[in-house]
Amino acid sequence: MFKYVELCVELRRGRFAKDGLIQYRIICQQVNVSSLEEVIKQFMQLSTEKAEQAASCCSSQAQALEEALDVDDLEADKRPEDLMLGFVSGEKGKDRSDRELVTPWFKFLWETYRTVLEVLRNNSKLEALYAMTAYRAFQFCKQYKRTAEFRRLCEIIRNHLANLNKYKDQRDRPDLSEPESLQLYLDTRFEQLKIATELELWQEAFRSVEDIHGLMSMVKKTPKPSLMVVYYAKLSEIFWISSSHLYHAYAWLKLFNLQKSFNKNLSQKDLQLIASSVILAALSVAPYDQRRGASYLELEIEKERNLRMAKLIGFNLDPKFEGGEVLSRASLLSELVAKGVLSCAAQEVKDLFKLLEHDFLPLDLALKVQPLLTKISKVGGKLSSASSVPEVQLSQFVPALEKLATLRLLQQVSQVYQTMKIECLSAVIPFYNFAAVEKISADALKHNFVAMKVDHMKGVVLFGNLERIEESNRLENQKKTEEAEKKRLADVLEQKKIQERRLEKEQELQEKPPQDARRKDKTITEEEVMELAQRLVEERVLHEREQQCKIELSQQQHEGDLKEKNRLSRMLDYKMIFQGRVESHRQAEFDRRRVEQEQQISRMIRARKQERAALRKKIFFLRSEEERQRKLIEEEEAERCKKEEAERKAKLDEIAEKQRQRDREVEEKDLLAKAAQLEGSTDGAAAPAAAPQSSGKYVPRFRKSLLQKLVITGVAGMVVVVIAHRSSRVIGGVVVMTEGLPTELLAENPLGPHLGTYPNVDHLELWLFCLKDHAFAPPMKKTEFL
Template sequence: MSTFVKPENALKRAEELINVGQKQDALQALHDLITSKRSRAWQKTLERIMFKYIELCVDMRRGRFAKDGLIQYRIVCQQVNVTSLEEVIKHFMHLSTEKAEQARAQAQALEEALDVDDLEADKRPEDLMLSYVGGEKGKDRSDRELVTPWFKFLWETYRTVLEILRNNSKLEALYAMTAHRAFQFCKQYKRTTEFRRLCEIIRNHLANLNKYRDQRDRPDLSAPESLQLYLDTRVEQLKIATELELWQEAFRSVEDIYGLMCMVKKTPKASVMVVYYAKLTEIFWISNSHMYHAYAWLKLFNLQKSFNKNLSQKDLQMIASSVVLAALSVSLYERSSRASHLELENEKERNLRMADLIGFNVDLKVENREMLSRSSLLSELVAKGVLNCATQEVKDLYHLLEHDFFPLELAIKVQPLLTKISKLGGKLASASSLPEVQLSQYVPALEKIASLRVLQQVSRVYQTMKIEGLAQLIPFFNFLVVEKVIVEAVKHKFLALKIDHAKGVVQFGDQGLESDVLRDHLATLAENLKKARDMIYPPRKKGSKLGEILPSLAETVDREHKRLLARKSIIEKRKEEHERQLLEMEHEEESRRLKLQKGTEEAEQKRLASEFEQRRNQRILKEIEERELQEAQALLQEAVKGKRRGKKPILEGEKVTKQTVMELARSEQLRERQEMEKKLQKLAKTMDYLERAKREESAPLIEAAFQHRLVEERQRHEHDQQQEVEISRQRHDGDLKEKNRLARMADNKRIFQERALLSRQAEYDRIRAQREEQIRQELQARRQEREIMRKRKFFLIEEQKRREREAREAEARRIAEEERRKKEDAERKAKLDEIAEKQRQRERELEEKARLQKEALLGRAAEPPRPYEPPVGAHPVEPLGAAAAAAPTPGKYVPRFRRGAAESAAPPPEQPDRWGRQDDRPPQGGGDRWRSSGDSRGSSFGGSSRSSWPSSRIPPRR
């Protein structure tokens, strides 16, 4: 469609194309008309064109075309007629919703029509084949064919409208209405995936709104109306998220609301905050964050008490009871006792974030830090009077769990109170914005808290208790659940106990090395011993002042002496430190001076280098200017040669540069291009008129050909329809004949079926009997195998015991043999020592005898010598003087070489050994019998004699 066609004619042409069934051509024509450059001049007619265009897009489910048209229409109406854009968008959403509802109603009506008893009577053969092959029901197929495309188009419609209105300050209400309708669509049809995408889309719109704040038509969030619209949208998002049970998306919605409040820095209305905290209670309860749940309930209580003037006393009591029970349900111990430093930092940041979301101001200073905790929450409930507003059962439960001490009766007193509390609750009449209060949801957590209190109080009284007695004290759970509670509490160091299933007892108290009992046991023992000593030996009473001063005088002098020594050492250290600081200051001053000198030299070098670089750049610039001047003169000469007659390229007196010459050439090229464009525009206008004339001439011919083709196609369609009806009738008659022919075989079929069933039943019974017999044989074989294994194991154990017994006996024999050998060696050594002592005694006697002989000989030598006359026939005898000179004199030092000569000259007389022999060989024969005989052999071979047998020559014992 040409842009020169009038919009009224284009609209009529589109209606004609729709009437003849060419909706695609009509839609394309209207799309080209709306997106044309001259659409802004058609303000009066463009709205009717948009309505027709939107109807075509919805009818044909063309979301992309609708989005392009709406974007173009927004550009046209943004500053002139925003109301028209709003009406078009509302019409677009209304048509999309209506079509989706019609498709859903049509699918439901089709399902109800198909809900009959006889499927073969009402269903067509094609439907039966599709149901058997596809494996899906009629409703699933109808939804896929009818409902799903329209729902997709409706979802695309919502996204398109939100995208168009996201930055329009004049249509904020329409944007909020569209978001609410999209939320209701997700809620009505349980579309969780689309809901997440919708929340992300709205979140991105707000982020872009804050990012690009300099836009002209951007909504102002500081305005109360805009802020309320955005808050209402987020609150509706939070409600739908909780109803769809998308708790993660609900928490993100809470963060969006909090971010919006922080962004505007303005407290919203109380009704919005009531919904905010009410949904927070649900989210925190589902996420098992009982502490945050209790704080949210406390905020909700304060809001209702402050702003709800119609709140009844009964509803206030119910809300207060919920707050107190939520606080009592908080765990008694922290769950991050063994966490790492990173986990503790993350937990700290998480607590701060949750405190901000709940509206609880946390002081970040270390000295007065107040974090979210169970104790601070309970103290705040008591201080603000929340506990006084609760029911009597809740008050009694609070005093039992927090203040009273009944180790054996606590659970018995708590159980009837929990039973009464579980029956309380209901919808609050004077607080319709709050959810239904059900106190029974806190009963399981309170039972666990009561069990922990019982265990804590029992551990303070008892050291050991039977498991049966402890199980009777906690009637809420069986002992397996109680054991899990105990393990969790011990893991987080809330309790210190040990369960001994072998003995059937529970031992309270930590007996490890790191326990409080064993950590200070030495100090405790010292204190107890001191008390005992004071009881046995009481301290003396006060005496005189001198008696009190004298014992401590030495200690005082010693202490003063040590103090003076310490002061002297401190003074010396301070002197050394002062000297060291002076040296460091001198070094620093020297290094600073060197650094300053170096910096001065570097600055001078940089200055010289910069001057050199500046001179070089000036020289290069001068050369460039000269080169450009030469090039400009050359270009000027060329321009003068090619200039037109009567025109000058450059004014007189103007400085000739390359830039001026290039500007001149550029202006000449631009002028020539403009002339060429004018010629092309004129030619295009001529071609447009020619094309228009051709189309006007060919329009009647095309219409005639189209009408002729319609008549031919109608005749062909009627002929094909009659032929199809005739073929269907013939097929139906043939099918009836085939059915009648096969009906005679029904009895034969039944007989064959019964025979097949009987044969298969018999086969099944036979196989089953075989299987049972096989299983029985396998069981018998396994039983025999187990018996054999048991006997083999018994014999192996007996054999092992026998080997161990023999090993122990052999070890005992070996030890006895070693002891016997040690005893024999000791006796033998003692005997040898005795023999050696006797040998030394005999040698001393011989030495004494020799000394006496020498003294006698010396006495004879004093007499006058007489010539010696040997007897006749005797051998010549050596003179006694030579032997006496060679022998050493007793008591006089003799050199070693003379001692050796004397000893070699006068060998000791040979003495018989212990066996009465003159040589040093052991007796022959006997062998082992001699070695084992020991000292008895020595006594038989002459026990009174002195043997010269050395101890090193005695053969060793085996």
């Protein structure tokens, strides 16, 4: 296997090496894991040496290596335009050869790390080697500034952990509940977090923090305090880069509590520096709520973000309440004072805190804050070896503190003055020019922190409540409208009086008698002329007033139409914005309901699958129970049959015993008869020996007939040995001395009664021995009877 991986490295065949290692892992997984470990170490060592040799062959080390590795992605193939550009450019042959030599070997080294991680993933017996490979891959990305490969490496490790949680029944799966496995996984993630911050990949660093938090939440265990210090240090750095000053301050507070509680060797100087960092980080938070004026959707997004950040920092918030109600600048400052963090800070920091949060100095605030900020900017440096935080620089908080001092000054000035010249305001704020101050004040005005207005034409700044200014403008417009209405009503009243006076005069002329009119004809004519002239003048004046009123009304109506048009145009923009928000909200609601419907369908499918599985188990159980009952019934039936058979055999034995008794009685009668016949017929013969008593066992007639046919020929002084066999096993035997018996013995021989004691025999063996000089001679004859 060593030769195989060596050939793969020489030929740069990463795919073949991966296939070979996978097959070798299958072989060695349960037998010899150390062999696989040695092969993988040799594979990585050879790849690293080849890459280092290729890098050392460059003419000028640093510059050539940087140019050779000047590719965005090691896994990407060469584009046609890159090849054409290489040919037409004025690149020297040596530089081109260096690039063609170095880049492929570094690509192969990166492929080696990926292959090894893929082979070793989620294996409990090789998790230490997996962690070591990940560490070497991180160092490779750090040394050669490979950001794209680092992102891909983080994604690979993240997918491996996701698959570990997904396939929990996998063979040789690592158990994260064990301290050794959990420590290896946490060390890998913390190393990933460190490299991400060093490469300034803040998005990947934040994902690494989420991976660490997810791993801690998964196993329900808190890592060692030294690792948690690194966690909060990197988290505070990420929050500072993302301008999340509130979360940055809370991360510093957690870091301070860890150092004070668990680091017993922490010096007083380091503690004071960390406490000062906590206070300055809290002061750097904007003093106003930036969510004011936000839409409902933005508030919901901010609420989810607060909950997510609070979980990362280590605060448990109730989702029913707003996250800002707990994580806020006011609550943070009160907590710092209550826990004694302010008392541990430096004296300059305490003075600055008192000036910015408690003192009221409308004109001298910025002038007193500036020297303190100058002193604070010079404080910082590396901490002692006892601290897990490598370095603290207070100068990073100075820009945020200058902005806070400017906002406090504007707030205090607005409470004292109503109008101030721009030159005077610029003189009391030494941090910025007036353009920067105006930009800061616009942001504060947007969030309703100060009420001010800049009048560049007059060169002044107006302070006051904007609502009061709007109310005064509204009252002034209302007053103008009322005056115009009064003027119009006066003109209408005067015109009405003129018409009434004319009607009265006409009535008077009609009531006068005609003779008076004839008598005073000349006088009436002159009065009428004067009256007509005066009427013409009044009518002309009235006409001019009517025209003027019409003109004013037309102007007012035109101005009202313009205002309405502007209002409607603004409303159209708001309408479009509101319509977009409504559409987005409806789309989000539609997506949410669709997701809920899909989840409900999936839940129903899972429930039905579970029901079917339960039904199958129930059917299997019923069938098993039926089979068991059937077997029990069969066993009972067999037991009953066995008992009946035993009873039947007992009855048969009883019948056989009765039969034997009857046969025994018959035999005794026969023997008595034969004995009587022998006594009467034989003279001087020795009386036959009495037949031995039977053992009482039943002997079948066919067996008894065999014994009766037994004939033994021999001489006197012979020993007869009879051996009975049944199923190839000796079950008994009989030894009888002839002692001068006649040569031939028929049924009266003494062997018959003895052999009857062994019923149901397969065959009999008869051995005849001759007794000479009180010793047995070899057998003379052997006879078998079936």
